[in-house]
Amino acid sequence: MKKIVVLIAIVLVSVACKKEVKKEITKKEEVAALKYPKVLEVVLEKHGGIEQWKKMKTLSFTLKNEEHTTDLHSRKIVVNSPEYSLGFDGREVWLQQQDSTAFKRDPKFYYNLYFYFYAMPFVLADDGIIYSETEPLTFEGISYPGVKISYKANVGTSPDDNYFIFYHPETKQMAWLGYTVTFFSKEPTDAxxxxxxxxxxxxxxxxLPKTITWYAKNEKGQPTEPTKGPIKFAMPLLSEASLADSFYEKPKQ
Known part of the structure; x- marks a missing residue:
């Protein structure tokens, strides 16, 4: 009798394990169905994997005197500093400042600017993206292969923007980012x-990046030297917990 009970238990465990394996395979198939280019899949995996990224719900970091917090699923954002706050509440971009001259940028351009730079390469796997080939980038004798990222019409505030991700040929880690800015001109550009x-x-x-550095380019479009010191990201946090919607709303005065 005991043998029969043990046998039944083994069968049940075996069936449960098969179901778990099937779930895991299905998950991987779902990720594969997103149709990233194979090289981008490799880069994403090198940085921890898109599955791990999709588990996360809240991202925050400090940049100089600003604290940036983003809901990774809704892309609501708050940027707090002693002089001003700005953000996106899911409907509109807002700005609140103690002095009308405290914030000197366009809030609609700035509120998610550094989020995109910091969340590389994972934001290059967003919906509405078109992938294509691009020429490699060369620096100090190393040729970095790349992928061009463009957007479908009406995706985001600047659908004519292009990004170029370049990765190390051996480590497969992201090494460079090229990008265009069309927010102000509303016109496509090759610069x-x-x-x-x-x-x-x-x-x-x-x-995730600890620092990033802007570089000058030569006449062939290849990087030459830094244009300024590195931008430093501090106190990074990634969490599977979400913050309340009210956190991203404009504070009441």
Whole structure:
């Protein structure tokens, strides 16, 4: 009798394990169905994997005297500093400041600017993206292969923007980001800026940048030297918990 009970238990465990394996395979198939280019899949995996990224709900970091917090699923954002606050509540971009001259940028351009730079390469796997080939980038004798990222019409506030991600040929880590800015002109452009990503840290299982550095380019579009010192990100946090919607709303005066 005991043998029969044990046998039944083994069968039940076996069936449960098969179901778990099937669930895991289904998950991987779902991720594969997103149709990222194979090279981008490799880069994303090197940085912790898109599955781990999709588990996260809240991202925050400090930049100079600003604290940036983002809901990764709704893309609501708050940027807090001693002099001003701005953000996106899911409907509109808002700004609140003690002095009308405290914030000198366009809030609609700035509120998610550094979120995109910081959340690389994972934001390059968003919906509405078109992937294509691009020429490699060369720096100090190393040729970095790349992928061009463009957007479908009416995706985001600047659908004519283009991004170019370049990765190290051996480590497969992201190494450079090229990007165009069309927010102000509303016209497509071939002129692009370039940022070096070569300083990473592990944040809850994902490799995110610790610093980024803008570089000048030569006449062939290849990076030459830094245009300024590195931008430093501090106090990073990635959490599977969400903050209340009210956190992202404009504070009442």
């Amino acid at each position: 692009y800026k370039i940022i070096r990503y070569n300083d990473w840290e592990n944040v809850n299982g994902l490799l």
